[in-house]
Amino acid sequence: MSLKITPNAAQALDLKTQLTLLQLPANKRTRILKTLGRYERAQARARIKRQQALEGGSFTPRANGKKGKMLKRLGRTLEPYVKNADRLELKHKNALTGRIAALQQEGGEETMTASKMRRIHGQPDYDAPASRAQAKALSAEGYKVRKKKGGWRRASIREIQDTLTVGKAGVILRSMRDSKSQQRWNIPVPARPFLGDYTTNVQRELMQIIQQVQKRG
Known part of the structure; x- marks a missing residue:
């Protein structure tokens, strides 16, 4: 520009x-x-x-x-x-x-790929706590946890970050979306x-x- x-x-x-x-x-x-x-x-x-x-x-x-x-x-x-x-x-x-x-x-929109993400941010640490972006995405999909007295409730963003790793959050999110790992996606800017x-x-x-x-x- x-x-x-x-x-x-x-x-x-x-x-x-x-x-x-x-x-x-x-x-x-x-x-x-x-x-x-x-x-x-x-x-x-x-x-x-x-x-x-x-x-x-x-x-x-x-x-x-x-x-x-x-x-x-x-x-x-x-x-x-x-x-x-x-x-x-x-x-x-x-x-x-x-x-x-x-x-x-x-x-506009930026086209992002898995390989580009790795070049920019490096290989993710799958054992690290789930990111806020992952937690917000899981919350939007309706991710729930068990109540102490039975039944289920929607998990908070903080709770998701405190209990899930990057790797596990990614697996759960893909499962909830019923989709394969994306190799290309658009990010609105x-x-x-x-x-x-x-x-x-x-x-x-x-x-x-x-x-x-x-x-x-």
């Missing part, structure tokens, strides 16, 4: 700003756009630090309930690129990171727009940078 700004994009810049930029030599336009890119990168990193989307609301939380900060690595590897002295792109050098950033920015800016902000910052560059000569 990249933030793209061009001097001749009427929808992005007003006429005065376009003409001012286009009248400058290529080396100055490059310097100005690169400086603007560093400013926009700082804004994107600040949003990630605050865990706040472009519009001001908080990022949509993780589905698994984990509270750690999201998108931290995406801010670290964001870089400004200027092409032909008239196009600024704020993007990631690594193509895979760029695709991940685009998915987080716009939302909510949009968390951290990249971008409003036209008025871009124009104000750009004119300040232009004035600074022109003063230095």
Whole structure:
């Protein structure tokens, strides 16, 4: 995902700003756009630090309930690129990171496979306590335990985590769903727009940078 700004994009810049930029030599336009890119990168990193989307609301939380900060690595590897002295792109050098950033920015679905999960997270410890995601899935399927005085009751998420291992929870879940172990599945990813800016902000910052560059000569 990249933030793209061009001097001749009427929808992005007003006429005065376009003409001012286009009248400058290529080396100055490059310097100005690169400086603007560093400013926009700082804004994107600040949003990630605050865990706040472009519009001001908080990022949509993780589905698994984990509270750690999201998108931290995406801010670290964001870089400004200027092409032909008239196009600024704020993007990631690594193509895979760029695709991940685009998915987080716009939302969508990520296709996951068993082999990809092992590459990302390593071989699971089947003897470890059941994960919260497994417990929530079992609870949603209606997993029950015996009552002390006979009969059955629905188990709590905490109880499932305390009494089942990763391996056992996986076996029970597959049995309840009456399905074989999935080798490919889609994970919905909510949009968390951290990249971008409003036209008025871009124009104000750009004119300040232009004035600074022109003063230095």
